[in-house]
Amino acid sequence: MQSLAALSASDAPGIVQLSCPAVGVFRSRHLMGEALEPGDALGVLSVLNRRYEIRIPAGMGGVVVASIGSETHGVGYGSLLASLKLGATVQAGVPAGALAGGSEAEAAGELLIRSPIDGIYYSSPEPGAAPFVVVGDRLSAGQVLALIEVMKTFNPIRCPAEAAAKCIVSRIEVRDHQEVRSGQVLIALASPD
Numbered sequence: 001m002q003s004l005a006a007l008s009a010s011d012a013p014g015i016v017q018l019s020c021p022a023v024g025v026f027r028s029r030h031l032m033g034e035a036l037e038p039g040d041a042l043g044v045l046s047v048l049n050r051r052y053e054i055r056i057p058a059g060m061g062g063v064v065v066a067s068i069g070s071e072t073h074g075v076g077y078g079s080l081l082a083s084l085k086l087g088a089t090v091q092a093g094v095p096a097g098a099l100a101g102g103s104e105a106e107a108a109g110e111l112l113i114r115s116p117i118d119g120i121y122y123s124s125p126e127p128g129a130a131p132f133v134v135v136g137d138r139l140s141a142g143q144v145l146a147l148i149e150v151m152k153t154f155n156p157i158r159c160p161a162e163a164a165a166k167c168i169v170s171r172i173e174v175r176d177h178q179e180v181r182s183g184q185v186l187i188a189l190a191s192p193d
Contacts, residue, residue, distance in 0.1 A: 001044075001051050015086070022047050026079075027044050061086070062085045063084060066150045115181065120148065121148060123176040132147075134169065143159045146186060171187070
């Protein structure tokens with residue numbers, strides 16, 4: 001199997017978008033929050049019955065903060081395959097930037113869930129459906145809190161395992177369909193006490 005490097009472009013400071021170098025069918029090999037190094041396989045692209053491993057370009061290591069998903073997708077030249085937060089590292093399987101506790105939040109006993117990427121915030125899985133969470137909800141590790149949409153890819157924001165002791169939604173800082181920036185506070189969690 002031959003290798004091709006993903007096309008890369010930066011649309012926000014510290015974030016690089018990896019795009020498809022040809023028309024074909026793409027199957028991802030990465031997961032949201034996974035750390036990838038230059039040269040790592042992003043996935044496999046099939047073009048006219050030939051398979052190519054799509055690799056991370058030199059100097060582009062980081063954490064996957066947006067992804068086309070794990071299913072097989074028809075893609076065109078330049079289609080977004082994934083976005084990486086450059087130089088970020090994984091901490092206990094949580095994408096860098098998804099958790100944050102500023103001094104104000106820590107003083108208030110809250111844990112802040114921040115957006116790992118720029119995009120559109122969705123509070124429910126589809127229009128008219130109940131929201132994933134509301135203020136006062138008790139949470140469990142891995143529970144979906146919201147979705148961030150980037151170029152028609154919906155990225156789940158999950159309750160991290162580290163939040164098990166702070167499992168009540170105390171505040172939701174953004175409204176449904178609001179545009180959010182990387183690092184912006186989305187949801188505050190507090191201790192049930």
